[in-house]
Amino acid sequence: MENIKDIIKEKYGLIAGQTKEENAPSCCGAVSCGSIVDYSVFSESYDDIEGYNPDSDLGLGCGLPTQYAAIQPGNTVLDLGSGAGNDCFVARALVGEQGYVAGIDFTETMVEKARANARRLGYTNVDFILGDIENIPVKFGVVDVAISNCVLNLVPDKVKAFSEIYRVLKQGGHFCISDVVLEGELPQAFKDDAVLYAGCISGALPREQYLQIIMEAGFINVDVKKYKKIELPDDLILKYIPESDLEKFKTCETGIFSITLVAYKPEGCGCGCSCS
């Protein structure tokens, strides 16, 4: 799995050097452009959102996790796979001066870009940390709210990722994550394509499996806030299946969905241990 992580880092390293417009034909989603794929089919508009900083928006999200995250003034928020800092700066507007926001990302140039954005905005309570979501470099039980936007599908070991999110949350803390999940089975050719993996499609899990992993990590009150089918353009699909199968593929139950969901770490940690 290190190889797939290297591919992801290389790809997002390149994307970090580009603007949202330059990235439009580039990444997590659908419109093919050479060997890479377009995120814009997934992204939501941030235009009217407090704290939105267009320079930090590389158009890489697939939802609006801060919309349902119930972030309160003074909270400690952790953004997993923070990219150029887009959701961190929205979260920063919600936590205010007394709160704290950290973003972690394993792509060095993304972290540098996010730090430069924070410096330019003059924020002293927003940090960006280089680190892997499978081993979050944060202590046990210190985070009020974890957020993430279109990242977990890229993480090979999702069981480890959700157990790490559980570990860093305070008792009674929660996460709000926007991500990509599947209904039905994707053609094998999609799955085999590492570029599609890095483009947030073939690394995505079936919805039921995704929810199962979250519940098995110990989370409770799992609540899907938004669920939207992503329509892939024909030219992308046709890269992977013959034209004769196109209609069947488009009308079958198989699909790619953007999901935004909330879940809670129980008070008392729900594990029968001391939780100290």
Ligand SMILES: C[S@@+](CC[C@H](N)C(=O)[O-])C[C@H]1O[C@@H](n2cnc3c(N)ncnc32)[C@H](O)[C@@H]1O
């Ligand atoms: C699709 S982009 C989303 C960026 C950001 N959340 C946004 O909405 O703009 C995915 C980001 O997750 C990071 N990433 C992917 N896998 C990761 C992992 N295992 N640990 C930390 N960061 C990861 C990538 O480096 C990239 O910046």
